[in-house]
Amino acid sequence: MQNRVTITEEVTAREAEAEARAREVAEARDILISSLDQLKANREWMRDHGIGHIVGTILDAPENVAAVNELKECAREARFKAGYNRCISHMNPLYQSKFTDERSGFHGVDTEVQYAAAVEAYNNLSISAIDDIDKCLEVEDYVDRLRLLYADLEEEEEEEIAGGAKGDVGTSGTK
Structure with a gap:
């Protein structure tokens, strides 16, 4: 027992x-x-919103916009001067070397050096918005931090989807 x-x-x-x-x-x-469900939700948000917000923030950063405009202007001037000089080199054999670049606005200006300096400045560009993104990415809950960082943009997207236009612009729906 x-x-x-x-x-x-x-x-x-x-x-x-x-x-x-x-x-x-x-x-x-x-x-x-x-x-797993949270990771899936985070992946979906990053794919649908997060990456676009990050790229948009970098591209629209004032520092980036100014540097790109400077780079484009320097490239345009360098191309213009090179084209002007090439045109002169084609014309001079026909007119016994009568043409020079003295009338050009780029006479004596080294546009290639200016362009190289603009490229170097762009390559060394520091964008302040990237610091905020880096701070978010350094922590374990980086997706939540990014969501907080871009909460205003999310609200604008939702308003555009729901209302159609920003700032209540548009029709009231009545005739």
Whole structure:
């Protein structure tokens, strides 16, 4: 009888232990499923919104816009001077070297050096908005931080989708 009681107690203890492990496994599974769902949601947000916001922030940064405009202007001037000089080189054999670049607005100006300096300045450009993005990306919950950083843009997107135009511009829906 005591042997039977001992066996029953052992079986009951093993059963309780197995049930506890089963609960732990179920909790771990639920945690993993929740984590997976959060990762999926984060991936979707990054794909649908986050990357676009980051790229837009960098491209629209005042520092970047100014540097790109400077680079385009220097490139245009360098191309103009090169084209002008090439035209002169084509015309001079026909007119016994009568033409020079003295009438050009770029006479004596080294546009290639200016263009190289603009390229170097652009390559060394520091954009302040990237610092904010870097701060978000350095932490574990970077997607949440990026969502907070771009919350205003998200609201604007939602308003555009819902209302159509910014600032209640448009029709009221009545005639």
